[in-house]
Amino acid sequence: MAHAGCQMRAALMEETHDALLQGRGDFPTNVVVGERLLSRLSDFTGSEEAPFVVADGITGPLFAEFLGTRRGLFTLPRGEEGKNLENLSKIYAALAAAGLDRSGTLLALGGGVVGDTAGFAAATWMRGIRLLNCPTTLLAQVDSAIGGKTGVNLPEGKNLVGAFHPAEWVFSDVECVRSQADEDFRQGLGEAVKYGVGEEWGFFGWLEENARAILRRSLPALRTLVAECSRMKLSVVAEDEHERSGARARLNLGHTVGHALETASGYRWRHGDGVAAGMMVAGRLAHRLGEFREEEPARLERLLEAFRIPCRPDMPWDEIAPFLARDKKFTGGAPRLVLPRTGERCRLRDDVTLAALRDAYEEELLKAR
Numbered sequence: 001m002a003h004a005g006c007q008m009r010a011a012l013m014e015e016t017h018d019a020l021l022q023g024r025g026d027f028p029t030n031v032v033v034g035e036r037l038l039s040r041l042s043d044f045t046g047s048e049e050a051p052f053v054v055a056d057g058i059t060g061p062l063f064a065e066f067l068g069t070r071r072g073l074f075t076l077p078r079g080e081e082g083k084n085l086e087n088l089s090k091i092y093a094a095l096a097a098a099g100l101d102r103s104g105t106l107l108a109l110g111g112g113v114v115g116d117t118a119g120f121a122a123a124t125w126m127r128g129i130r131l132l133n134c135p136t137t138l139l140a141q142v143d144s145a146i147g148g149k150t151g152v153n154l155p156e157g158k159n160l161v162g163a164f165h166p167a168e169w170v171f172s173d174v175e176c177v178r179s180q181a182d183e184d185f186r187q188g189l190g191e192a193v194k195y196g197v198g199e200e201w202g203f204f205g206w207l208e209e210n211a212r213a214i215l216r217r218s219l220p221a222l223r224t225l226v227a228e229c230s231r232m233k234l235s236v237v238a239e240d241e242h243e244r245s246g247a248r249a250r251l252n253l254g255h256t257v258g259h260a261l262e263t264a265s266g267y268r269w270r271h272g273d274g275v276a277a278g279m280m281v282a283g284r285l286a287h288r289l290g291e292f293r294e295e296e297p298a299r300l301e302r303l304l305e306a307f308r309i310p311c312r313p314d315m316p317w318d319e320i321a322p323f324l325a326r327d328k329k330f331t332g333g334a335p336r337l338v339l340p341r342t343g344e345r346c347r348l349r350d351d352v353t354l355a356a357l358r359d360a361y362e363e364e365l366l367k368a369r
């Protein structure tokens with residue numbers, strides 16, 4: 001198909017029910033949310049040039065054939081271990097072997113691990129080439145594929161090497177997430193609830209009304225879910241592309257306690273579940289500070305339970321506290337916390353003491369028993 005102009009894009013959307021969200025401000029990513037998207041990418045990009053594809057051992061076999069011709073395919077080992085410098089240099093070798101030059105395109109096909117690693121390869125190959133991202137997990141569709149953060153882990157810690165390199169296009173095909181294991185799918189739901197509590201209460205209400213359809217993974221419900229989260233993430237990121245103004249910090253709601261639970265438990269707590277528990281603690285604390293109505297923590301808990309997300313911390317404060325202090329969001333030992341507010345956007349506060357956080361955490365912990 002010839003280059004897709006705006007009118008053609010609008011027509012396509014009427015026929016197919018795809019949602020097209022365009023990045024604004026300085027943030028150039030366009031996001032398409034729909035079904036059977038993988039075979040239709042050039043309708044949107046206007047380019048027939050075959051991309052070099054990076055996938056993993058699951059997403060390659062499941063989805064790569066739908067993409068049509070390609071310059072090459074690199075298969076990353078599955079899971080967090082795939083996201084390291086050794087695999088990055090293997091990707092570079094594959095790009096060299098395929099003769100990919102500065103005009104080439106790299107396409108990430110997978111969850112956040114593939115997106116982060118392939119994204120960093122695109123950011124650095126020949127000082128930066130075009131990146132397309134086809135996220136295949138709910139977490140990647142609602143969160144990691146949008147925002148331009150790419151990178152890999154070092155033995156010294158997670159995400160220590162990276163760059164901002166936004167994908168030119170993100171294609172979120174919601175049919176892909178139907179093959180995810182329940183526990184993996186749920187990790188994306190934890191992040192979706194965060195947009196409801198932190199950004200738009202109207203969206204929280206929509207989640208409450210549609211929880212069963214979402215859990216069943218009904219395609220219309222997934223389309224709305226992913227399109228709404230993408231819209232909110234694009235908007236926050238456009239406000240604060242390089243994480244300088246503080247707007248982007250709102251996306252860390254639930255993450256301070258969440259990360260501490262993840263690391264302190266040796267990753268028995270998964271990311272989205274940890275964020276859910278962290279949101280419960282943040283809600284409890286916000287209530288104690290008079291910013292969150294009495295009934296809101298229970299309402300949040302009902303929604304998390306409807307999504308079958310474990311959301312009660314189960315480790316003593318003393319075990320998680322050492323990991324809190326290592327958090328990047330702690331300045332000089334005092335917490336910088338993102339707290340929810342009834343009917344409004346969450347906000348970043350640096351006037352809350354660690355003791356107040358501990359009390360709220362312990363109140364949640366007691367409820368778990």
Ligand SMILES: NC(=O)c1ccc[n+]([C@@H]2O[C@H](COP(=O)([O-])OP(=O)(O)OC[C@H]3O[C@@H](n4cnc5c(N)ncnc54)[C@H](O)[C@@H]3O)[C@@H](O)[C@H]2O)c1
Nearest residue numbers: 058078079111112113114136137139140144149176179180
């Ligand atoms: N860049 C960012 O802004 C950002 C934000 C949040 C998280 N992240 C990163 O994202 C990563 C986590 O992402 P993730 O949860 O998508 O994990 P992941 O990429 O490891 O995927 C989880 C598992 O699901 C499999 N899988 C992928 N798609 C599937 C499908 N459609 N059906 C069945 N199985 C499928 C994968 O092979 C993998 O085994 C972490 O490394 C985290 O640091 C990055």
Ligand SMILES: [Zn+2]
Nearest residue numbers: 191255271275
């Ligand atoms: Zn997160």
